[in-house]
Amino acid sequence: MRERVSYVERDGVASILLDDGKVNVMSANMLADIGAALDRAERSADMVMLRSLRPAIFSAGFDLKIFAAGDVEGSLEMVRAGAELALRLMSFPLPTVGVMEGHAFPMGTFLLLACDVRIGVRGPHRMGLNEVAIGISPPGFAIELARSRLHPAWLSRTVTTGEMFEPDDAVVAGLLDRVVPPEKVEAELGKVASALRAIHKASHATAKQRLRQATMDAMRAAIDRELTISAYETSGKARSAVVLRR
Template identity: 25%
Template sequence: MIDLDRDGDIHVITLNNGPNMIEPSWQTRMLEVLDSVESHSEGNAALVLTGVGKFFSNGLNVEVVMGLKGQDMAKFGTNMTWIMRRLTMLPIPTVAAINGHAFAAGAFLALACDYRLIREDRGWICVSEVDVGVPISAPMMNLLKAKLPANTARDAVLSGKRYAADEAIACGFADGKASEANLGREAKKLASSLASKERRIFRSLKQQLNADVDAGFTEK
């Protein structure tokens, strides 16, 4: 479902369950993986988040999630917010290597990372909630508004626009592109270059940069 490997100082989280749709069991595994990353982030550590094949993540498994009731639904929402907060505030550099489609919550996973590289020849990134009829929570909206230019955020949210590589870069959704064969390598290269910065200062600056987003995650 979710694999964790390490290449030197670079942690690599690989989503490897087909469309990588998010449901309670997925959340449980992701929280375990993030625990491991955080507890082994000494030195010049960094993180790359990626998928396999044509999907980065296709978002929530709506059929499963909409079947949750009461405390199970509340727990799912809490865990989703916690996962996004932890990704956003990890004290190490994070790079999303968007290997394929990143829709809805999958797009937010990418946005939670510091940088995003996208496969140049296949895959869209899309905030599709307006089309599938799922609301965007206040913390997720704060994250999106912090990570995207205002016009891009407007179009992404209100139109559900699909962005391929070149337009994603032009609109600020992605920071670069690479071929399928080179995407992982380029993501690790970027992560490694960021990890070479002074660790204490990098962590402090990242906390400052994301302070408003972090506050949004913790508001009641």
């Protein structure tokens, strides 16, 4: 059986590699596997790099078929797992690097947004929060996460119109930190790793907590308010009408 998530640790860098054989759908199982890889990294690594092994795709996001089937419990489990994972990344004690080398639909974008350093590879792929384009309102935890990273002028159009951005525009919006050509990505990641090795890890963890506490509190409040069985039952009709396309 194919491993959805593989873990490679070398010279203190824990590479968490996504590959479900298709488009890296963020099912509850995939999210749990990423969480387990973070557990392992936290015990032994100096930093984390999150990237995809699938060509031209980081992640297709949540499994829309679960929404469309009207599976309230399955939907709740999946979305709450994604929310908790994004929240964990926001306060992860080690430096984290997200690498966008292909399309990143919402849950994929949420994971990248929660990383400390976000590197994009130039190409015809997009990222963003396209929920409203497919019949879903963005969850509150994701809006708070986006609010903390996106430039204000881009936040509203990103959240309320579902616009998706190619890498260079994603940098301008605040979704990514920088973009490099595909042939230079490994060299760039090497430079990033070298820079992150030089920082004081305990100070990094404390600074991250202090900087992001208000956002994390807002994310936690949104998770506890919206991601309950009663809230999901109330909004179930909207999710079951989701359009199964990207």
